[in-house]
Amino acid sequence: MAGTPCLADDAERILACAAALACTTVAEFARALVAASASGGAPLPTRLDRCLRQSVAAGRSSAARPAPPASDLLLPALAETEHALGRFFDARIRLRSAPADEEARRALEDAVYTLCVLMSQPRPDVAVADALQYISVG
Known part of the structure; x- marks a missing residue:
C-alpha cells in the first residue's frame, strides 16, 4: 500500500x-502488512x-468514475445496509x-447481489467497500 499514493481516508477504506x-x-490485516514490510520486503x-490488489484496483476505478449529482442518489436505509453486510459476512x-455447500453458495450470491443493488455498484468488491464506508460514516 505504501506504493499507492492516496489520502488516509482512502487508505483506511x-x-x-x-x-x-x-x-x-482490519487489525490482523494491518499486522500482516507491517510484518511483510518489516521483514525486508517479504x-x-x-x-x-x-x-489487497483487488481493493486497490476497486479504489482506483471508483476514484476515476465521476460521482453522480447528489440529487440523483437515493441512499439505502442504514439498518438495511448493516443487515445486508451481516448476511454477506455470515454467508462467507x-x-x-x-465450500461444497450449495445452500451456502446461494446465500452468498444473494447477499452479494443485495449489496450491489443497495449500493448501486456492479462490482461486489466495490459494493462491499462502499457499504462498509457508508455504515462507518452513518
Missing part, C-alpha cells in the same frame, strides 16, 4: 475492504496480496467452512 475480502479483521501471503463464513 481500501484496508477495510481488503480485510473484508480476506475474511479477517511478500504477503497470496490470499492477502490478492485481496458458511461457504468458507463448507
Whole structure:
C-alpha cells in the first residue's frame, strides 16, 4: 500500500475492504502488512496480496468514475445496509467452512447481489467497500 499514493481516508477504506475480502479483521490485516514490510520486503501471503490488489484496483476505478449529482442518489436505509453486510459476512463464513455447500453458495450470491443493488455498484468488491464506508460514516 505504501506504493499507492492516496489520502488516509482512502487508505483506511481500501484496508477495510481488503480485510473484508480476506475474511479477517482490519487489525490482523494491518499486522500482516507491517510484518511483510518489516521483514525486508517479504511478500504477503497470496490470499492477502490478492485481496489487497483487488481493493486497490476497486479504489482506483471508483476514484476515476465521476460521482453522480447528489440529487440523483437515493441512499439505502442504514439498518438495511448493516443487515445486508451481516448476511454477506455470515454467508462467507458458511461457504468458507463448507465450500461444497450449495445452500451456502446461494446465500452468498444473494447477499452479494443485495449489496450491489443497495449500493448501486456492479462490482461486489466495490459494493462491499462502499457499504462498509457508508455504515462507518452513518
